[in-house]
Amino acid sequence: MAEQYVAAVDQGTNSTRCILFDRRGRLVSVAQREHHQLFPRPGWVEHDAGEIWNNVTRVVPGAIKQIGASPSQIVAIGIANQRETSLLWDRLTGRPIGHAVTWQDTRTDRLVTELAGTEGADRFADLCGLPLTTYFSAPRIKWMLDHTPGLRQRAERGEILFGTMESWLIWNFTGGAKGGLHATDVTNASRTMLMNIETLEWDDRLLEAFDVPRAILPEIRPSSGVFATATEVLPGVRIGAALGDQQAALFGQTCFSAGEAKCTYGTGSFLLLHTGQEIVRSKHGMLTTVAYQIGDHPASYALEGSMAVTGSLVQWFRDGLGMIHTAAEIETLARTVEDNGGAYIVPAFSGLFAPHWRSEARGVIAGLTGYITKGHLARAVLEATGFQTLEVVDAMNADSGIALTALKVDGGMTANNLLMQFLADLLDVRVVRPMVTETVSLGAAYAAGLAVGYWPDLEGLRSNWHRAGQWMPHMDPARRKTEYANWQAAVQRTFNWIRPEDQEL
Amino acid sequence: MPGTVQSIERAAAVLRLLAAAPDGLGVADLGNALGLAKTTVHGILRTLHQVGFVEQDHTGAHYHLSDAFGRLGESYLDPNELRSRAINWADSLASRSGEVVRVGRLVEGKVVVVHHVFRPDDSDQDLDVGTTLPPHATALGKAVLAYDASGASRPHKLEAFTTRTIIDPARLAEELAAVRARGWASEFEEYTVELASIAAPIRGLGGLVVGAVGLAGRVERICDSRLRHRADLVTMVRATADAIARDLREDA
Ligand SMILES: Nc1ncnc2c1ncn2[C@@H]1O[C@H](COP(=O)(O)OP(=O)(O)OP(=O)(O)O)[C@@H](O)[C@H]1O
Ligand SMILES: [Mg+2]
Numbered sequence: 215m216a217e218q219y220v221a222a223v224d225q226g227t228n229s230t231r232c233i234l235f236d237r238r239g240r241l242v243s244v245a246q247r248e249h250h251q252l253f254p255r256p257g258w259v260e261h262d263a264g265e266i267w268n269n270v271t272r273v274v275p276g277a278i279k280q281i282g283a284s285p286s287q288i289v290a291i292g293i294a295n296q297r298e299t300s301l302l303w304d305r306l307t308g309r310p311i312g313h314a315v316t317w318q319d320t321r322t323d324r325l326v327t328e329l330a331g332t333e334g335a336d337r338f339a340d341l342c343g344l345p346l347t348t349y350f351s352a353p354r355i356k357w358m359l360d361h362t363p364g365l366r367q368r369a370e371r372g373e374i375l376f377g378t379m380e381s382w383l384i385w386n387f388t389g390g391a392k393g394g395l396h397a398t399d400v401t402n403a404s405r406t407m408l409m410n411i412e413t414l415e416w417d418d419r420l421l422e423a424f425d426v427p428r429a430i431l432p433e434i435r436p437s438s439g440v441f442a443t444a445t446e447v448l449p450g451v452r453i454g455a456a457l458g459d460q461q462a463a464l465f466g467q468t469c470f471s472a473g474e475a476k477c478t479y480g481t482g483s484f485l486l487l488h489t490g491q492e493i494v495r496s497k498h499g500m501l502t503t504v505a506y507q508i509g510d511h512p513a514s515y516a517l518e519g520s521m522a523v524t525g526s527l528v529q530w531f532r533d534g535l536g537m538i539h540t541a542a543e544i545e546t547l548a549r550t551v552e553d554n555g556g557a558y559i560v561p562a563f564s565g566l567f568a569p570h571w572r573s574e575a576r577g578v579i580a581g582l583t584g585y586i587t588k589g590h591l592a593r594a595v596l597e598a599t600g601f602q603t604l605e606v607v608d609a610m611n612a613d614s615g616i617a618l619t620a621l622k623v624d625g626g627m628t629a630n631n632l633l634m635q636f637l638a639d640l641l642d643v644r645v646v647r648p649m650v651t652e653t654v655s656l657g658a659a660y661a662a663g664l665a666v667g668y669w670p671d672l673e674g675l676r677s678n679w680h681r682a683g684q685w686m687p688h689m690d691p692a693r694r695k696t697e698y699a700n701w702q703a704a705v706q707r708t709f710n711w712i713r714p715e716d717q718e719l
Numbered sequence: 720m721p722g723t724v725q726s727i728e729r730a731a732a733v734l735r736l737l738a739a740a741p742d743g744l745g746v747a748d749l750g751n752a753l754g755l756a757k758t759t760v761h762g763i764l765r766t767l768h769q770v771g772f773v774e775q776d777h778t779g780a781h782y783h784l785s786d787a788f789g790r791l792g793e794s795y796l797d798p799n800e801l802r803s804r805a806i807n808w809a810d811s812l813a814s815r816s817g818e819v820v821r822v823g824r825l826v827e828g829k830v831v832v833v834h835h836v837f838r839p840d841d842s843d844q845d846l847d848v849g850t851t852l853p854p855h856a857t858a859l860g861k862a863v864l865a866y867d868a869s870g871a872s873r874p875h876k877l878e879a880f881t882t883r884t885i886i887d888p889a890r891l892a893e894e895l896a897a898v899r900a901r902g903w904a905s906e907f908e909e910y911t912v913e914l915a916s917i918a919a920p921i922r923g924l925g926g927l928v929v930g931a932v933g934l935a936g937r938v939e940r941i942c943d944s945r946l947r948h949r950a951d952l953v954t955m956v957r958a959t960a961d962a963i964a965r966d967l968r969e970d971a
Contacts, residue, residue: 241811542799629803680839
């Protein structure tokens with residue numbers, strides 16, 4: 215019998231990938247296409263959902279063709295996606311209403327301040343586990359409904375559908391306007407601010423607070439479980455899973471037990487700590503989020519430390535400043551000098567995420583002197599990712615009461631040895647990379663493969679995990695302390711940059 | 720003129736014009752100057768861009784010669800870029816073969832390890848990225864040495880590490896010819912007793928060898944009962960080198 219594979223579709227912020235995995239969880243082929251980042255105004259970041267779906271229809275056959283397989287060898291599709299990016303579309307025509315508004319977009323900052331009012335940004339945290347910030351979907355939905363004439367009425371009449379990217383993909387995979395399934399999963403729903411984190415259902419109090427008509431919302435399903443059978447792209451193949459990309463990475467790193475954690479280094483970076491079936495409320499700026507739900511089993515939860523700008527700072531260094539040609543060259547440039555020369559870059563491009571949650575902060579380069587060269591700035595760019603991780607790890611340790619002893623990492627930036635060594639030095643723990651760095655896709659594949667019986671259980675998946683690389687801490691503790699103090703001083707200088715009167719309506 | 724390639728002549732003309740225009744030139748400028756259709760010029764520019772000889776300004780409207788064009792003798796692929804492109808495929812090779820995987824390239828007579836994937840048995844291993852290996856005594860080294868046209872990177876003295884190390888230049892030349900003939904390199908207890916290795920060259924644009932990928936392990940795992948390098952491992956290593964090469968060419 216011909217070998218069978220699971221196809222993972224990773225719909226990311228910059229690109230869409232399809233990766234095929236075999237039964238041992240080994241990557242056998244990859245096809246990838248980037249989509250355009252649309253910046254209509256400062257602070258606004260949009261995607262063309264039509265372009266994204268079109269990319270899906272190309273990368274999936276592309277990955278299959280790469281190994282000369284046939285579509286009948288695909289046993290399931292697993293979807294992982296950039297989270298919180300929000301789209302409205304027309305139920306009848308299937309066409310998007312405007313562009314998708316991405317998770318990095320800050321157009322709702324004034325709305326968010328207004329909604330927080332006198333009760334503060336945490337007024338909904340008990341219900342949904344999240345603070346009010348521009349990061350999550352609900353304020354964005356309200357903004358879209360309020361800023362397109364007639365849209366709210368149409369939404370109330372049931373003519374409009376809302377979805378994050380997995381919903382858009384599932385809907386299109388199952389026929390779109392011709393009978394497509396309108397569904398999401400618990401992990402993605404947990405990022406909207408509309409789902410009750412305990413009942414895992416849309417909560418009327420939240421819908422009312424954000425003025426979101428229930429008629430536009432997708433059905434919430436478990437992350438791992440057959441959603442439907444595709445009619446497009448891979449007709450006849452079951453969609454076995456959908457998860458937010460970071461939850462997918464947690465799953466791909468086989469962090470199936472309470473206390474296990476990973477950090478994924480991509481456009482942004484996200485540290486997730488599995489907390490089992492317990493809903494842990496952070497006192498230190500971590501988010502409470504759903505980790506995954508397998509079929510009708512109880513959901514697992516996680517604490518999350520989100521860093522908005524890490525790999526995207528490298529991209530900015532490449533495209534915005536033109537200092538390098540490829541992201542990887544930053545390591546070559548950074549190695550031309552011994553240290554950061556006293557320069558620190560705090561990339562608060564969309565405000566600061568965890569643990570600060572300061573929407574009004576904007577980025578700074580601190581410690582500039584005439585001594586600073588490109589090489590020092592390249593170091594500062596990479597170190598910014600290290601320092602942000604340290605802040606999150608500190609907060610996570612304070613919340614969980616146990617200190618992290620090793621950090622499991624994955625994502626595109628783990629190809630950077632200088633950064634990985636710096637992380638180990640700064641955190642003073644081992645940093646460990648698994649045999650698959652594309653863990654987002656691996657997690658989506660695992661969850662989908664479980665749903666269709668390609669893999670029997672979680673224990674089997676655990677035995678696929680192997681260490682591919684490891685970095686040990688070497689930094690002198692005194693130096694670590696000074697560096698961190700410098701970073702913290704630089705962070706202070708980002709606060710209160712956007713004043714309330716400057717905010718867009 | 721029989722035997723010449725018109726598109727290369729045109730590309731050379733484009734390069735001359737760009738070299739003489741410090742502010743760069745647009746497609747129309749070049750088309751007018753050379754009497755060529757815009758689509759022809761565009762194709763030439765795209766190819767020159769892909770091989771790294773020309774760059775676009777941020778508007779995308781003007782082309783100029785790249786810095787790298789002035790330094791053609793240097794390696795055109797950043798080693799960290801090579802690692803980024805190789806990482807998925809090197810991981811996959813390690814988990815399929817169960818052996819240590821390395822990506823290396825030739826620098827001043829040594830093979831520098833650009834990427835290293837642990838043997839997937841979760842035993843204690845240390846990353847050796849940045850360390851060097853002797854090119855004449857490892858498969859990784861032979862796989863790059865075999866395609867080093869200049870000879871400038873040849874090791875000066877063939878040091879013996881075991882009794883099997885090739886220390887005779889003539890024998891090494893024969894060995895490298897064999898590597899070129901079959902497209903992959905092998906080594907048997909030539910660096911460390913009881914270990915063997917297999918490697919294949921990674922070919923970038925135009926066929927340039929930019930490095931090699933290979934695996935190493937205990938003789939009884941790398942070789943069959945007749946002490947020949949296992950065919951299934953050779954196939955895996957070559958497929959890995961091809962996959963990395965494909966990625967390099969596609970996204971260049
Ligand atoms: N060698 C490297 N050194 C530093 N940064 C790198 C390196 N390679 C890639 N990056 C950065 O990592 C990011 C790409 O990693 P990855 O593909 O995992 O991101 P991603 O978040 O999955 O992408 P998406 O946003 O599309 O989901 C880019 O932002 C890039 O700048
Ligand atoms: Mg991603």
